[in-house]
Amino acid sequence: MKQNRLTIFWAGIFFTLHLLACAPATVYAQQYSAVTYGVDEGLGASKVYTFYQDNRGYLWVSTAAGVSRFDGKTFKNYTTKDGLTSYQISSIHEDNKGQLWFKSLQWDNSRLFTFNGRKFTPLDSMRVFGTGSIYFHRDQTEPLWVENNRQQVDMIHPNSRFTLLNSAQLKDNYIYDVWIADSANAYLATQLGLLRYQNGTYTNLSKQVRNTMQVYQIVRYKDAWWLQTDEGIWQFNGKRFDNTLLPPELQKNITQVMLPDNSGNLWFGTVMGLYRYDGDCFKRFTTADGMITNRIANMMADAQNNLWIISENGLIVRKDNQFITLDTETAGFMGPGKGFRLRHIMQDRQGNIWVTTQNGIARYSGFSFLNYRYGAELQGKEANAILLDSKNHLWIGYQDDGITLCQNNNCRQFTTQNGLPSNSVYNFLEDRHGNIWIANGGLTRFDGSRFTPVAFDKNPLNKFIGLLQQDQKGNIWLASNSGLYRYSGRQFTYYELTGPANNNLNPMYGFNPYNNINSLTIDPKTDSVWVAATSGVYVLNPSTGSFRLAGGAQYFGTVTQMCHDQQGNLWMIRTEGGLLRFDGKQVMQFDERDGLSSSNLQSLSISNNYAWLGTPNGIDRFDIAFFNQTRQTRVLHLGKPDGFISPECTGLSYTDTKGNLWQGTISGITRYNPSAPPPTPDTLLLHITDIKLRYETVDWIAFSDSLNPLTQLPENLRLKYNENTLTFSFDALFFLNPKLINYQYRLAGTDTAWLPAPPEQVATYANLPPGNYRFEVRAQHLQNPGAYAQTGFSFTILPPVWRFWxxxxxxxxxxxxxxxxxxxxxxxxxxxxxxxxxxxxxxxxxxxx
Structure with a gap:
């Protein structure tokens, strides 16, 4: 007997290996969501040179068509008509007064521009110091160096100021990096070596290594300066240079960038892989560790200490000690030490990661959404079913293309050609023993070694199995086009669905279409079985084998999907639209008036006291626990701005045991991880963006002595008595879902309470009487109430002359x-x-x- 069991065991293993070997295999790459912005979204051009976020929160993008400013909703494009004389802006800078500086791309004769909020003005009185960009700075920004006629070179930077005197001593030299010690002393990484600057005097320190050693970058780490040079990496302790502790590869000119992270590590991006120094030892990472290439060009560490890597073959992020390939966009490579800058990357103040692409710019906002696309990661089309089993295998069933089985990034396709009884798959179920049950019109079981058709009825003709569920006792329930089957582990029991329309037998199909079961659910409190058919919603009485019409005389409509929450309430979606809740007595309906983005609901799934609703434009998260406690609705919509890049949902919705939501879309399948939501800002940058007079845009310079140079709004505004109708526009410059920001406003002296702002984020006050006023607006993030901002604008409406004594x-x-x-x-x-x-x-x- 023991020998027979061993024989069966090894036969199963051999069959599994044979099955996997015969099935075609592909390796898929995880495709995390990135929201892209190109010409279709309003960007001036798809070719992008650089970008910068100013202190007010606006994102400035330099393109082949000029400069674009992005506020999170729309792009405002500036061209030659706004004062630009060059479309190629290589870098954007900001000084400590908020003034923006723009440098043109001409290497031999770079030109400077400033922006006053309305137009660009060339600064021909100042010269750009150097012939290109200064590639590195210790806060990962790129400062601008300008030279005046007094042999002074000033550093333009938002957070610090520094001036180099006697710039004539730097003739025929070029600064790559600067490390500022204090207001009069600094170390300079230059084309002619490491220079120490002290009160206008320059000393070349690197001559003790070589007379003409080029130094590209300076990093302060572990009480020493680390230098990236054309002679490899060197350490400098203030007196002498040393590289004896470095690996032999780093002693050569292979390093592109050095980067200290927030955990005390120093990273080296090279053309031979990634190196990490933790203060004691070096470790090298290559393609063998999951990188797509060993040729690294640039790196950035975000606030969560994830390492973002721009490589020759695409964008990589090192997260949780794993390398994740985000895109495979190829780009040029400028060689060691040249400071690869053809692709730019940065993290904004809200935690989003921005990167330049071939078609514009892309924004990564966390790792919530993972995409499986038809024609790429998915080898079939029209997915009907998903299952993540207890062995972490991902099962995907299609309408006509069989099953995709993924394990450890390796996917294999199963069809009728390699053992699958049918290429049409509608539902999966894993039982308590780890067997995978497949509803494919009939019934198939996969026991870990083979696909086996299961006979569920002596006369299966016209019996179509499309849904599977398992109750708390381990019984497996099968929904068909005319009733239910219960499999106890030994035998099948059939429960015929009968209803008011039972006499409408269709002779063509051989069953009553009104009793075709659309949805099957089991109440977690009572373990009762509920089915939804065209004729109504029914509850099975297992002792009598009969079905009871749920709700009595209440008709729910044509329910397409339904689920129970933990309290036993039944939630339903239907073809007539809307979300229904049935507590056993009363039916409640929810639609757009209750916060839903659409009444046209495609799918329904419940987990963690949330109802996840698939809509034509994204996912709605309905807070069930909040409603059960307060009888008030709270809905969060997740769409394209949040990373759901293909938001048109289908009827496929599945929640795995880890809490991940798998949502079918017209482009494939998207996995949403609620435990890794997009970043929430710590603060908001709220601005009054525009003021209209009598509902029209006016040039406020005609109404005021001066305009604010940053906002271009009038200062000390005093209006005539008949100029008393004003419209205020405001915005918190939020790059994700704008519905997460709650706005309120008031006019001090007139409004006694804060008023909710309309979706257009405008407030109009008409026919104001003479007086002194202050318009105030405040914004708050709904998921992080601590992210709060308030601003205002004061103005005066003068009385007519006959009101004066x-x-x-x-x-x-x-x-x-x-x-x-x-x-x-x-x-x-x-x-x-x-x-x-x-x-x-x-x-x-x-x-x-």
Missing amino acids: WFWAWLALGAVAAVAVYIIIRFMATQLYRRRMLRRALQKIHGQE
């Missing part, structure tokens, strides 16, 4: 003056009349004589 004083004075003038004129006229009359009288007297 001096107007009435002058008016009274004018009236008195007018009366006085009248009296004087009247008196003079009277006197003149009397004289005239007297003259006439005298003339008559003399005439009579």
Whole structure:
């Protein structure tokens, strides 16, 4: 008996190996979501040179068509009509006053521009020091060096200032990097070596190694300066140079970049792989450790201490001690020590990672979404079923293409050609013994070695199995087009679904289409079996074998999918639209008025007290626990801005035992990990972006003495009494889902409470009476209430002249003056009349004589 068991065991192993060997195998790469921005999204051009985030939160992108500014929603593009004389801006900088500087790409004659909030102005009075970019800086930014006519070179940087005197001593030299010790002392990595700068004096320290050694980068690590040079890596302790402790490879000119991380490691990106020095020993990582290439060009460590690597063959991130390939975009390579800058990468203040691509820019916001695409990672189309089994094998079933089975990044395709009874798969189930049950019209079981058709009915004709569930006792339930089957482990029991439409037998199909089961669920509290058919929702009474119509006279509509929550409430979606909740007595319906992004729901899955709803434009997360406690709805929508790059969902939805949601889309399958959500900002950068007068855009320079150079809004604004209708626009510059930001506003002195802002993020006040006002707006992140910001704008509406006392004083004075003038004129006229009359009288007297 023992020998027979061993024979069966080894036969099963041999069959499994044979089955896997015969099935075609492919290796797939994980495709984490990146939100891309190109010409279709409003970017000026697809060719991008560089980008920069200023202190106000705006993302500036230099393209082949000029410069674009991105606020998280739209791009504003600047070209020659805005003052640019060069479309090729190689670097963008900011000084400590918030002034933006732009450097053109001409290597032999770089030109500088500044931006005043409205247009670009060339700065021909200053010269760019050097012939190209200064590649490195210790805070991973790129400072700008400008030279004036007094032999001074000033460093333009948002967080520090430094001036090099006697710049003539640097003639025919070129600065790659600077390490500032204090306001008058620094170390310079230059083309002619390591220079020590002290109060205008330059000393070449590297001549003790070689007269013309080029130094590209300086890193302060473990009480020493580490230098990347054309003679390899060197350590400098302030007195002498040493490289004896380094691996022989790093003593050669192979290093592209050095990078200290937040864990006390120093990383070396080279053309021979990645090196890590932890203070005691060196470790090398190559393609054997999961990297796609050994040729590294640039690196960046993010706030979570993940290492982002730009390589010759694509973008890599080292996360949780594993290398993950994010894209395979090839790029040029400039050689050791040249500072590869053809692809730029940075982390913004909200935690997003930005990288340049061949078609624009891409944003990575965490590792929540993992994509499996038709025609790439997936070898079939129209996925119907997903299962992540207890051995961490991923099963994917298709409408007509069989099964894809993935294990350790190796995927194999199974069809009827290598043992699968049918190429149409509708559902998977793993039982307590680790067997995989497959609903493919019929029933198939995979026991770890082979696919075996299972006879569930003596007369299976016109019996179509499409759904599988397992109850708490281990029974397996099979939903068919006319009823249920229960498999106890030994035998199948059939429960025929009968209903009001039972006489509508379709002679073509051989069954009643109104009793075709669309959904099957088991109540976790009572272990009762519920089915949804076109004719209604039914509950099985296992003791009598009959079905009871759930809800009595209440008709739920045509329910397509349904699930129970932990409290036993039944949640349903239907073809008529909306989400339904049935607590055994009452039915409640939810739609857009309750926060759903759409009533056209495609799929439903419940896990961790959340209902996950697939919509035509993403996923809605409905908070079940919050509703059960408060009777209020709270919905979070996840769409393309969050990383769900193919948001049009299908009816496929599955939650694995790890809590991951697997959602079918028209482009493939997306896995969402709720435990690794996109980053939430610690602070918000809130701005009043525009003010309209009488609902129209105006040039505020005509209404104010000056404009704020950063916001271009008027300062000390004083308006006439009839200029009293203002519209304020505001934005918190959030690059992810804008619905996660809650806005409120008020007009101090007028509004007694904060008012909720409309989705357009505007507030209009019409026909304001004269007075002093302050418009205030505040923003708060819904998932992180600590991310809060408030700002305001003060202005005055002047009263008309007749509201001033001096107007009435002058008016009274004018009236008195007018009366006085009248009296004087009247008196003079009277006197003149009397004289005239007297003259006439005298003339008559003399005439009579």
